[in-house]
Amino acid sequence: MNEKEMGLYKLAKYTNLEIVMEAQIQSSGANQARVMEKYKKNKGSIKQQVVAMKLVFAVMLLIVAGLSISTYSQVRFMLSNPFIIPDSVLIPGSILFGSFNLMQLLYLTMLGMFAIGAMMSGDAFRWYETLPLSKERLRKLGFITVFRNLDVGLVTMILAFPIIMFAISFNILLALVALMISVINVMFSFSILVLIAERISRVLKISEAGSKKATLIRIFTMLSYMVVIFSGSFFMQWIMTSAGAFFDLMTSLDIPLIVNIIMSLIPYPFSSGYLMTMAMEPSSFTPILWVSTLFGVGLSILLTFFTYKRALRAMRTVTSLASLEAEQSSSSIKISKKPTEVLIEPRTPIKAYIHKDLSTTTRDMQTFMFIIMPFILPFMVLIPLLITPTGLGGSFLDDYIVVWALLTLYQPMISMMLTSGFLNMEDSGASILSSLPINTRDQAKAKLLLLGTIQTVSFFLPIVLFVGNPDFSSYVLSFISYYPVVLILLISMFQMKIRFFGRMKYKFVVEEFTPEKKVTKWILMGVVLYLIYFAFNLMGGLLLLFFNANMLFLVTFISGILALGVLLLSFNSMFPKLLGKRQTISIREIFRKHPLFGTVNLLVLYAGFLFLPGFIELPFFLLIEDIPLLALLFIDFFVTFGVMALLWTFFVRRSLGLPNGKEPL
Incomplete structure (x- = not known):
C-alpha cells in the first residue's frame, strides 16, 4: 500500500466513525440532543461501538472457517487409501473446497449487509466532494471505508483458513497455498458484497417515490437477493453434510483426465479447490494437471482483479451524487409533463400505522432483514437436517422431539429481533409524529398486530416441510398447541421493551423515552x-x-391460553381506551370488586403451586435410585409444606396484598 493509499486509509477511519455516529443519531429520532450529549461526555463511545461490531462480525465468520476441517479430513482420508486413485479424489475435493469458498461468500454477503447497509446511502461522503480529491481517489476512499468497516472480519477470514490447515496438517506448503487462495477468495467476496450493496442502494435511492410501483420494485429486488443467498446457503450445507456419500460415489467412477483438466480451468470456485486438493499430495498428480490448475488459479486472479475494478467503479454512485442526480432530474422532467394527481385515501389509525411501518421497511435494509430472518431461520435449521442421509428419527415421537427442540429454540430470538427492529423504527421521525394527535393505544395495537402476523407466519410456515409425512396431522396439532406460547413470548417481549424504555409518568409510549x-x-x-x-x-x-403427546398438547395449549389472557389484560392496563391519567389499582382491590375472578385466579395459582413440589423432588428421584420410603415421605412433606407456606405467607400476603393489604411477615 503506497503513501497515498495509506493517507486514504487513515481518512477512511473518520468516515467510518461518522457513518456509525450518523446511523445512531438517525435512529434516535426526537432523542438526538440526548445522544449528542452522550457523545460529548464520552468521546470514545463511538469507537467502542465500532470495535464491538467488528468483533461480533469476526467471530461469526470464524465459525464458518471451521467448516474447512471436515473437508480436509474427508480428502486426506481418501488420499491415504491405497485402493483409491488420487485423480478420482480431485472432483469431489474441488467441489467441497469450492463449496467452502462459496459459503464464505454467502455468509459475508448476509452479515456484511448489516454493517455496510447504512454507509451505502452516500450521505457521509458529501463533504468529501468539496475537497480537492479526484473522482478516482474519492471512489477508492469509499472502497477503503467499506473495507475499514469490516477489516477485522476480513482479516479473520484471510488468516483463519491457512492457520486451521497448518494446525491440522503441519504442512507449511499447504498453509501457504491456503493463504493465497484465502486472499483471492476474500478479495473476490468483498468486491461482490460491494456490488450487491451498491445495487440495492441504487434501487432504494432512485425509487424514493411512495408509489406502489416503486415499493414493489424495492421489495422484489431485495427479496430476489435474499432468495439467491439463502437457497445457495442451503445447497452448500447439503453438499457439506453429504460429503461422505459424495466421495464414495465419485471415487467409484472412472473419470477421464480431460474432465479434470477442464474443471481445473474453471476459475471460480473449482480451480482453487483443485489446487488445495493437489497440495496435500503434490507427487501423486501428473504435471499436466498442475499446469492446468495453476492456469485456472491465474484466471481466478484475473477474475478477482476485474471484479475489484468493477466494484471500484460502482462506488461512484455512493461517493458522488452526479449520476444519481442526473437520473432523478431526467425522471422529474418526465413526470413534470404529466399533471399531478393527489389522491387522499382515508384509513383507520391502526391501518395507517401498519402501512407506515411497511412502507418504511422497504426503504431500510436493516429493518427489512429483521422481517426476512424470522421466515428464514426455521428453514435454515430444518432443511439441512431433513436432507441429510440419516434424516430424522424413525417415529413421530422421535421426530417431534427434534423438531420441537429446534423450532422453539429460535422463537425467543425472533421475538426479540422483531420487537427491537419495529419499536426502534418508531424513533425515526419522532419529531414529526410528536406533533400529531397520536393515540398510543392504536400505535401499540398496530405494532403488535404486525409483529404477531410476522411471527405467526414464520412459526407455521415450516409445516409445509411435513406435508407428505404420514403423521402430518400430528405435526399440525403440535404446532397449534404451542402457538399460544409463541404469542406469549412475543407479547412479553413487547411489553417488557415498552415498560423498560417507554415508561412516562402517567402513560406508556412505544418510543424510547428512558434509554x-x-x-x-x-x-x-x-x-x-x-x-x-x-x-x-x-x-x-x-x-x-x-x-x-396428547397430554402435552392439551396442557400446553390450555396453560398458554390462560397466560395469554393475563398478558392481554396487562396490555389493556398499559394502554387504556380512555386517555388521561393512568390510575394504578391494586390486585387486592380488583379481587374485592370481582370476587369470582379473584377466586378463580387463586385456585389456578394454588393448582400451580401444587405442581411445584413435583418439580423440586424430581432431581432427587432421578439422581438417587435407592431412597427409603420413610425418607421419601419426609422429603415430600417438607417440600410440600414449604411450598404452601411460601404461597400463603409470602406470595399472597406480600405480592397480592391479601387479605388486609401488604403486611410485614
Missing part, C-alpha cells in the same frame, strides 16, 4: 424471555416423559 442502562435492560429482558421459554418446555418435557 438509560440499555445493556442491563436488554440482558434482563433476554433472561426473562428465555426463563418463560424454558418453563413451558420443561413442563412439556415432563408431561411427555410421564404421560403422552
